[in-house]
């Protein structure tokens with residue numbers, strides 16, 4: 518379909534990818550975000566090869582290679598620093614055809630913004646509702662403004678208000694059962710080999726470092742905790758020191774190195790898979806349509822895949838917007854459901870949902886030569902829209 522006008526609500530990685538894909542398809546695109554300054558929540562993200570492929574398709578391959586980290590190996594240690602398994606990622610890259618790029622979120626967002634047009638994102642625009650008729654759809658903003666187009670992309674994140682419009686009901690997110698601290702530190706061999714993704718596991722917890730561009734590590738800690746524990750940055754160091762007492766020296770060093778005021782502490786939630794992603798001319802995209810635990814590192818990658826598939830459905834079909842969105846839904850529902858359920862299962866295994874299974878996993882890691890882990894990662898990547 519030619520000459521469409523798309524209204525995109527949300528300038529996160531999902532909304533911007535969709536906006537860019539639709540713009541490149543020749544559509545008029547307006548992107549709106551509620552904030553007055555775009556600052557992504559969270560520090561880093563592992564952009565697996567399926568996400569990178571979407572960026573390659575959009576012509577951003579050289580840019581993401583520039584800002585992404587060189588992650589060549591993967592190493593699991595136990596809590597006291599004994600190696601459980603250590604292997605190269607090269608066979609994964611050869612199999613799927615593209616390197617993964619862990620990246621700082623602000624760098625990723627800047628790259629997408631520059632590509633879309635920084636001045637073309639309308640800030641201070643909180644969408645509060647939608648109206649649609651036979652021929653158009655209109656976003657309603659808090660301050661009374663309206664924006665009308667042929668299609669509306671609801672990329673308003675995990676707390677989406679547009680989800681309610683699409684589904685006709687409000688859904689509660691589900692607490693996955695653990696708290697995640699994350700941030701960035703300067704890369705240093707005293708913390709981890711600078712081109713490896715390093716993960717310490719034990720006591721149903723994880724501590725991890727992965728290289729992002731700019732000579733930095735993206736780090737995270739996971740600890741199973743009840744919902745609602747206090748979130749006080751001045752306590753982060755003490756809290757982590759307590760949870761990771763007795764863990765290996767690099768973990769202790771990381772806790773002392775991190776800047777608590779630039780560290781995020783998040784209670785991890787997901788959403789049961791949805792059977793519906795569209796209503797009329799409105800399509801849910803990214804976390805608005807499928808919030809997943811980060812245990813497969815796929816939430817943002819799926820948002821990017823959504824953007825590419827949505828643009829392809831609109832471009833390659835001629836029976837109208839409503840029909841094209843139904844095709845988008847048909848292509849995306851199973852894919853994102855598998856990711857949500859896979860991440861949930863992995864989270865349960867990692868975080869001691871069944872302590873015997875977690876103990877077994879630690880034992881399996883000792884026997885692992887990388888084959889099974891890379892096979893699982895490759896299978897997820899290759900189920901995406903770009904083979």
Ligand SMILES: Cc1cc2nc3c(=O)[nH]c(=O)nc-3n(C[C@H](O)[C@H](O)[C@H](O)COP(=O)(O)OP(=O)(O)OC[C@H]3O[C@@H](n4cnc5c(N)ncnc54)[C@H](O)[C@@H]3O)c2cc1C
Nearest residue numbers: 527529530531551563644674803804811814815816817818
């Ligand atoms: C701890 C953690 C680690 C993660 N690690 C990874 C990883 O390694 N790899 C990976 O691929 N994914 C990862 N994810 C998931 C990833 O962060 C999300 O899937 C991704 O940010 C979703 O992008 P989005 O554009 O859908 O939503 P968001 O990035 O949340 O963007 C939504 C945008 O919509 C705006 N907005 C919200 N409501 C309104 C409104 N009413 N009107 C206007 N604008 C509105 C917001 O201001 C925001 O800018 C992780 C998530 C967490 C929590």
